[in-house]
Amino acid sequence: MADDQKTGIAARRGAVSLLQMVIMERCMLSESVAQIDGPLTKLTPADRARAQSLAGLVLRHVNQLDGVLDTFFKKSPPLKARNALRVCAAEILLEGIPAHAAVNAAVQVLRSSQKTAHLTGMANAVARRIEADGPELLRKQPVKRLPKSIRGAITKSFGEPAARAIEAAHMQRPPVDFTLRDTGETDHWAQELQAEILPTGSLRLQRPGQISKLPGYEDGAWWIQDAAAAIPARLLGDVSDKKALDICAAPGGKTLQLLAAGAEVEALDVSEDRMERLRENLDRVGFGAWVTVDDALTWEPDAPFDAILLDAPCSATGTIRRHPDLPHVRPEIDLKPLLKLQQKLLQRAMGWLKPGGHLVYSTCSLIPAEGERQIETLLAASANVRLAEFDPQAFGCDPAWQDTPGTLRLRPDYWPERGGMDGFFMALLQKRA
Numbered sequence: 001m002a003d004d005q006k007t008g009i010a011a012r013r014g015a016v017s018l019l020q021m022v023i024m025e026r027c028m029l030s031e032s033v034a035q036i037d038g039p040l041t042k043l044t045p046a047d048r049a050r051a052q053s054l055a056g057l058v059l060r061h062v063n064q065l066d067g068v069l070d071t072f073f074k075k076s077p078p079l080k081a082r083n084a085l086r087v088c089a090a091e092i093l094l095e096g097i098p099a100h101a102a103v104n105a106a107v108q109v110l111r112s113s114q115k116t117a118h119l120t121g122m123a124n125a126v127a128r129r130i131e132a133d134g135p136e137l138l139r140k141q142p143v144k145r146l147p148k149s150i151r152g153a154i155t156k157s158f159g160e161p162a163a164r165a166i167e168a169a170h171m172q173r174p175p176v177d178f179t180l181r182d183t184g185e186t187d188h189w190a191q192e193l194q195a196e197i198l199p200t201g202s203l204r205l206q207r208p209g210q211i212s213k214l215p216g217y218e219d220g221a222w223w224i225q226d227a228a229a230a231i232p233a234r235l236l237g238d239v240s241d242k243k244a245l246d247i248c249a250a251p252g253g254k255t256l257q258l259l260a261a262g263a264e265v266e267a268l269d270v271s272e273d274r275m276e277r278l279r280e281n282l283d284r285v286g287f288g289a290w291v292t293v294d295d296a297l298t299w300e301p302d303a304p305f306d307a308i309l310l311d312a313p314c315s316a317t318g319t320i321r322r323h324p325d326l327p328h329v330r331p332e333i334d335l336k337p338l339l340k341l342q343q344k345l346l347q348r349a350m351g352w353l354k355p356g357g358h359l360v361y362s363t364c365s366l367i368p369a370e371g372e373r374q375i376e377t378l379l380a381a382s383a384n385v386r387l388a389e390f391d392p393q394a395f396g397c398d399p400a401w402q403d404t405p406g407t408l409r410l411r412p413d414y415w416p417e418r419g420g421m422d423g424f425f426m427a428l429l430q431k432r433a
Contacts, residue, residue, distance in 0.1 A: 009152050012087055012105045013112065014040045014051030015236055019058060019083040026329045030054055035230055049210050057094060058086045059324040060171060064141035065089045068134050072126045081119045084109045088123075089130050093138050099131035143167050147327050150317050153367045155347035158411070165413035166366070166423075171319045175419040176211070178203040178222040179253065181260050189216060198395030198418070201234075202227040206419060220285035225253040226322065228410045228421040232362040233309055234395055235408075242306035250274030252281040254309055259287040263307065264299050266290040270297065296345055304354040314343045314363035314370045318423025321412045334371060342374055350385060351377075356433040358388060362426035366411065371425025375402045375407065378429075388430040 013123035017039030022031040032038055033052050058065065065086050075083070080129055088106040091097035106123050110116040120174045125337060143153060146166055155163045180189055186197060192215045195203040204227065208214060216222050232255045236244070245257045249267035251274060253374070258265045269275050272293050315333045320326050346361060353359050363370045379385060387406030392399055402408055410424040 008047075008050070008101070009105050009108050010291055011047040011050035012054065012084075013109050014043055014047065015054035015058070015087050016080060016083045016109055018051060018055035020080065022055070022059065022325045023079065023083075028329055029059075029325045030323075033331050036403065042266045054087055054090065055171065056324055058083075058090045059328060060173065061090065061094060061144070062112075064138060067125065068130065068137045071133075071137055072129045077114065077119060077335050078413055080116050081115070081123060083109055084116075084329065085123060085126055085130075088127050088271060089134060091394040092127075092130055095132050099127070103127040103131070105318060110140070126338040138180050143171055143318035144318070146170075147331050148329075149333060150315075150366070153369070155382040157368045162411070162413065165211065165416075166411060167377050169412035169416065169420045170324065172321070172420065174226075175204050175206045176208045177225060177227045177230070178205070181220060181227040181256070181259075186302075189221060192216065196418070198227050201396060202230050202233060204419065210306070217428060218284075220415070221283060222254055223253060223285060225257075226319075226422045226426045229253060229256065229364065229407065231395055231397070231410070231424070232311060232360045232426045233261075235360050235390060236307045236309065236358055238389070239263040239307050241351070244309070244351075245301070245306065245352065246344065247306045247310045249311075250278045254311060255289055256285055256287060257282060258307075258309065261291060266292060266301070266305075268292045268294060268296055270295045276364070296342075296348060301352050304352055304357070306354055306357050308359040309354055309362075310345055310349045310359065311362045312345055312363075314338060314342070314365040314368075315367055316364050316413070317366045318364040318410075320378075321420055322422060332365050339369060339374070342370060343377065346374065346378055350382065350429070352432060355431055357431050359429045360426055360429070361422060363431060364422055364424050366423040368425070369429075371409070372407065375427045375429075379417065384432045386430055386432060388428045390428055 002026060018029055018032050021027045022029060029052060033040055035399045040051055068089060069085055072323055084106045086345050092099050107120045108122050110120050151163055180186060189199050190203055192204060193203060195205045198204050201366040239258055242263050242264050244258045244263040246258060246265060246267045248269055249255045250269040251272055254268045255265055267278060267289050275291060275293050277289060317324060350358055391407040392402045392408060397408060401410060407427045410421055412420045412423050
C-alpha cells in the first residue's frame with residue numbers, strides 16, 4: 001500500500017472503486033467516501049481527496065470519455081476495466097498527466113484483481129491509443145446533456161440557449177467557495193488563502209488542494225459553502241439578538257451564518273447522521289446552537305421565531321455542477337412527493353413565525369415547480385403572507401437575476417468567467433403583523 005501511495009496508484013484504484021459504487025449501486029460520491037468500511041478507508045487524506053476528485057472528473061465528462069474509448073474497443077470491456085480506462089483517459093486528456101504514469105496506473109489497477117488481470121494487455125493497448133489519438137477525438141465529442149426530465153423543465157422555463165449554457169457550466173470543474181466566520185477579516189483571509197473576493201462576499205479558490213491543510217481550517221475561521229448557498233441566510237438581514245430557526249439545517253452552513261450574524265439559533269433536521277456533521281462544524285468554528293433532531297412535520301417549537309430559514313428538500317438539480325454523480329444516482333426524479341413535502345414545510349414554518357417576522361424559502365433546484373410555483377401557491381392561499389422586496393445588488397447579485405421583487409433565481413451559467421455558481425431559488429417572505 002505504501003508503494004501504491006507513492007506512485008498514486010492507491011488514489012486511482014480508489015477512484016475506480018468510487019465509480020463502481022456510483023454506477024452500479026447508485027451511491028452518491030460523498031456517501032461512498034464517508035463509509036467507515038468503504039473503498040477509501042485505508043487511504044491517506046490526500047489520496048482520498050484525489051480519488052474523489054478523479055471520480056468526479058470522470059463523471060463530469062463520462063460521455064466524452066466514452067466517445068473516445070469506444071473508438072478503440074472491439075468489444076465493450078467489463079465495467080471495472082472501462083472505469084480504469086476512463087480514469088486513465090481523464091488524466092491524460094483533461095489533466096495533462098504524463099501518459100506513461102496514467103497508463104501504468106490503469107494496468108496496475110486491473111492487475112490487482114483476478115477478475116480483470118487478463119485485461120491488462122487490452123488496457124495497455126487502448127491507453128496508448130488514448131495518448132496518440134485521444135486529443136483530437138475528444139474535441140469532436142458533444143457536451144454532455146442533462147437527463148430528459150430535467151432538461152425539459154429547464155428548457156420550458158429558461159429557453160434552449162439557457163439549457164445549453166447550463167450544460168456547458170456543468171462541464172467545468174467548480175471552484176471552492178468559503179464563508180468567513182468574521183466578515184471583517186475578508187481582506188486578510190483573501191490574502192492568506194490567495195482567494196478571489198466574490199461580489200456576494202464569499203471567497204473563491206479555483207484549485208484549493210487538500211481543504212484541511214489550508215490556513216484557517218483548524219481555527220474555524222471559515223467553512224466551505226457555495227456562493228449561491230450563502231445568499232439565503234443573508235436575505236434575512238440584521239438578525240443580531242433575534243431568535244432564528246434553521247429548518248433542514250444539516251450540514252450546517254446556514255446555521256453557522258446565522259450564528260456569525262449574532263442570532264440565537266435553533267437548528268432542526270430529521271437526520272441524526274447529518275446532524276453529527278453539523279455538530280462537528282459547530283465545534284470547529286467555535287459556535288453553539290440548540291441542535292434538535294426531529295421531523296419538522298410533527299415537531300412543535302416552544303415559542304415563535306423572529307426569523308426562519310427553510311432550505312427545503314428538493315431535486316438538488318442546481319448542484320449538478322458540484323455533484324456530477326447526481327444524474328447517475330437519480331436519472332429520474334419524482335417531483336410529486338417533494339412538492340407535497342415542500343408545501344407542508346412552508347405552511348408549518350409560516351405558523352412558527354412571529355407577526356412581522358421574516359422567512360426565507362430556498363431550494364437548490366433548477367426546476368421552477370420547486371421554487372417560483374411554490375411561492376405563488378403559498379401567496380394565493382395565505383392572506384397573512386407577503387413577499388418582502390429587497391435589492392439584489394445589496395447582496396452582490398445582478399438585478400437581472402430577480403424576476404419578481406422578493407425572489408432571486410440563480411443558475412450555474414451565471415458568472416461563467418468566475419467559475420459559475422450552484423442553481424438556487426430563494427424568496428424572502430414576511431408574515432403580516
